[in-house]
Amino acid sequence: MPYKDQPFRTLDPAVWRHKLYPFVVTAVVPRPIALLSTVSKEGVSNLAPYSFFNIMSCDPPYVCIGAMTTRGRPGDGTKDSQQNITETGEFVVNVISHWMLEAANVTCGDYEHNESEWEAANLTPMPSVKVKPPRVAESAVHLECVLRHQYPIINKEGKTHATILIGEVIMMHASEGVMGEDDKGRPCIETEQLAPISRLGNPRYGLTVATIDMEMAKHETLT
Numbered sequence: 731m732p733y734k735d736q737p738f739r740t741l742d743p744a745v746w747r748h749k750l751y752p753f754v755v756t757a758v759v760p761r762p763i764a765l766l767s768t769v770s771k772e773g774v775s776n777l778a779p780y781s782f783f784n785i786m787s788c789d790p791p792y793v794c795i796g797a798m799t800t801r802g803r804p805g806d807g808t809k810d811s812q813q814n815i816t817e818t819g820e821f822v823v824n825v826i827s828h829w830m831l832e833a834a835n836v837t838c839g840d841y842e843h844n845e846s847e848w849e850a851a852n853l854t855p856m857p858s859v860k861v862k863p864p865r866v867a868e869s870a871v872h873l874e875c876v877l878r879h880q881y882p883i884i885n886k887e888g889k890t891h892a893t894i895l896i897g898e899v900i901m902m903h904a905s906e907g908v909m910g911e912d913d914k915g916r917p918c919i920e921t922e923q924l925a926p927i928s929r930l931g932n933p934r935y936g937l938t939v940a941t942i943d944m945e946m947a948k949h950e951t952l953t
Contacts, residue, residue: 771814794897
């Protein structure tokens with residue numbers, strides 16, 4: 731525990747509220763990244779990475795996405811992915827692996843609402859089974875989702891700073907190259923083969939290629 735005896739700095743969000751972003755995104759790490767594929771009501775496909783993302787349950791499987799508004803963006807600052815999800819109720823989570831990081835990064839660009847990122851990123855759309863947004867063929871894991879809930883996060887000025895989007899996973903896909911089984915014969919993903927990318931903070935990413943196996947500790951009652 732190298733820092734146990736070091737002094738701590740305390741930050742009050744009410745005081746630091748306009749300067750908290752660097753601290754928050756470097757303190758809560760690593761964060762998995764969802765490369766979201768959506769389709770606008772006009773039928774234009776969109777791609778964008780979101781690192782305010784995680785799985786919330788498994789029966790049924792639910793995912794949660796934090797969609798922040800962007801200052802200076804037309805209207806209320808809502809990004810294309812959120813707008814598409816709200817209007818159509820569908821999206822696909824494509825997991826980002828190391829071999830597609832640079833392509834996924836291209837989708838971060840400031841594109842027009844009806845401008846597709848697929849061609850710019852040189853990524854390949856493939857049909858989904860239950861939703862309209864396509865899957866990314868270069869991704870090894872896809873989660874087809876439908877929107878179930880959304881909750882705005884309101885700041886001190888009464889403006890929506892972000893929206894929590896909660897989606898149910900209604901179909902899952904994984905390349906045979908990353909599939910495995912756990913010790914009970916249940917399907918699982920082999921982390922080393924997936925080599926997932928995580929977000930650490932601007933401009934840093936993490937690459938998971940080494941893991942530690944540790945059984946869950948069991949509490950033994952003393953008698």
